[in-house]
Amino acid sequence: MQRTVAVISAGLGVPSTTRMLADQLAANVVARSAQQHIEVVLDVIELREHATDIANAMVAGYAGPALAQVIERVAAADAMIAVTPTFSASYSGLFKSFFDVLDPKSLDGMPVLFGATGGSSRHSLVLEMAIRPLFSYLRANTMPTAIYASPEDWAGSGSNPLDQRSGQGAAELSAVLGAHLQGGTTPEPGSAASTSAVVPWKGNGAGDAVGNGAGEAMPGHRAKRALREAESMTSLPFEELLAQTRRP
Numbered sequence: 001m002q003r004t005v006a007v008i009s010a011g012l013g014v015p016s017t018t019r020m021l022a023d024q025l026a027a028n029v030v031a032r033s034a035q036q037h038i039e040v041v042l043d044v045i046e047l048r049e050h051a052t053d054i055a056n057a058m059v060a061g062y063a064g065p066a067l068a069q070v071i072e073r074v075a076a077a078d079a080m081i082a083v084t085p086t087f088s089a090s091y092s093g094l095f096k097s098f099f100d101v102l103d104p105k106s107l108d109g110m111p112v113l114f115g116a117t118g119g120s121s122r123h124s125l126v127l128e129m130a131i132r133p134l135f136s137y138l139r140a141n142t143m144p145t146a147i148y149a150s151p152e153d154w155a156g157s158g159s160n161p162l163d164q165r166s167g168q169g170a171a172e173l174s175a176v177l178g179a180h181l182q183g184g185t186t187p188e189p190g191s192a193a194s195t196s197a198v199v200p201w202k203g204n205g206a207g208d209a210v211g212n213g214a215g216e217a218m219p220g221h222r223a224k225r226a227l228r229e230a231e232s233m234t235s236l237p238f239e240e241l242l243a244q245t246r247r248p
Contacts, residue, residue, distance in 0.1 A: 001037060003177050005029060006077035007044045010084040010095035017117045019046070021149045021166075022083040025113060028170030029081065029177075036178040043073055047094050054094065057101045067101070075106040079113070079177055080140070082131075086118035090130045099134065107138040113173040115147035124148040141176065145169040 007026045011018030026042050033040045047054070053067035063071055074080070084095035112135050116126050127146040135142045145168045153162040 002039045002041060003033070003078040004041045004043055004076070005173075005177075006074050006080045007042050008047065008074070008080060008082040008095075008098070009044070010047045010082075010092050010098070011117075012048055012085065012092070012094070016085070017149060017151075017154065018083050018085045020154070021115050021117055021147065022081060024162075024166050025081050025083070025115060025147065025170060028166050029113070029173050032167075032170050032174035033177055036174060038174070038177055040177070043077060045070055045073070047098050050098075051094055054097050054101060058097055063101055071102055071106070074102065077110070079111040079173060080107070081113050081115075081173070082135075083115045083117065084131065086116050086123040086126045089123055089126055091116070091126065091134070096134070099138065102138075104138060107135070107140040110140050111143065111173055111176040112140040113143045113146075113169050115149065115169070117149045119151065121148070121150040121152070124150070143169055143172040143176070145172055 005026065007022050009016070009019045009022040011022075022044075026044070030040045030042065050067055050070060053064050057063045057067055082095075084091040086092075114127070114131050114135065116123070116131060118124075118126070127148055132142055132146065145165060147162070147165045147169050149162055153160065
């Protein structure tokens with residue numbers, strides 16, 4: 001059983017603490033998922049490598065071939081890990097611009113574990129004041145635990161608070177991946193099921209539906225996107241819209 005996780009890093013340097021945090025979260029998700037017999041394939045995307053294409057897409061209104069391929073990879077993933085550096089108590093412009101050029105429906109229902117790095121712990125509110133609202137607007141399924149890393153967090157190793165927070169966030173994402181894969185309900189964050197193997201439920205086994213606890217399947221993020229796209233939306237004829245613009 002295999003799941004793909006897109007790892008988005010908006011770090012600007014090489015190396016960068018943003019990429020370090022993204023790698024740490026990704027490694028924890030792989031390890032936690034392996035306990036549930038889920039093979040996680042990581043698709044790492046360094047946004048700085050596509051900065052020019054992202055800027056061009058913002059101006060031109062369409063993505064070039066290389067960026068379009070990246071966007072397709074993100075939309076095809078089963079889940080996402082996204083990490084940004086913090087500038088002036090908010091996400092970086094590169095990070096925001098990338099999500100601005102995505103189809104707004106591409107993250108509908110997608111499980112997302114996100115984090116941020118910064119030069120001071122004073123920036124940690126960026127997680128709840130800026131990044132979570134962004135993904136909520138895009139209808140993503142954000143994990144309850146978000147991870148912020150400041151310089152002092154990298155000083156220790158083993159059982160330091162950053163490792164604990166990363167492990168908790170990874171456990172939550174792994175539990176959601178397991179529930180989607182098994183076609184079962186998503187465990188409550190912090191419950192035993194969210195930090196260990198997920199009990200199998202009846203489902204289609206395709207990762208496109210989860211149960212509601214009563215054996216009835218509910219759509220996963222891909223199915224939800226398809227349903228939204230299939231919904232017929234009534235629009236006014238062009239002539240009537242044009243006439244409305246000319247009314248005083």
